[in-house]
Amino acid sequence: MFVLASIALIIAMILVLIRLFAGPSLYDRVLAVNGFGTLTVLFIAVLGFLNGRPDFLDIALLYALINFVGTIAVLKFFRYRAMGDSGRDVTEMDG
Numbered sequence: 001m002f003v004l005a006s007i008a009l010i011i012a013m014i015l016v017l018i019r020l021f022a023g024p025s026l027y028d029r030v031l032a033v034n035g036f037g038t039l040t041v042l043f044i045a046v047l048g049f050l051n052g053r054p055d056f057l058d059i060a061l062l063y064a065l066i067n068f069v070g071t072i073a074v075l076k077f078f079r080y081r082a083m084g085d086s087g088r089d090v091t092e093m094d095g
Helices: 002-022 026-050 056-080 090-094
Strands: none
Touching: 002 026, 026 056
């Protein structure tokens, strides 16, 4: 059962990589990277159960948190063109 799940996850990862390189917009690519990260988390969890190492779930959860924070940081950067506080009001950038 876990072997079939692993094969399905690998196929889904390949499809997400095709979406990543196909584009067409930047947000499609960011969404594809986020989807690939989510599939990687699932793959790590399934791989842990295949090898009898349930402690891989801790690694998968850590990777999920890094994936989430990284996606938010990249989207913030593309929206405001800055990572930190630039001292300007957010309303100034929208107008």
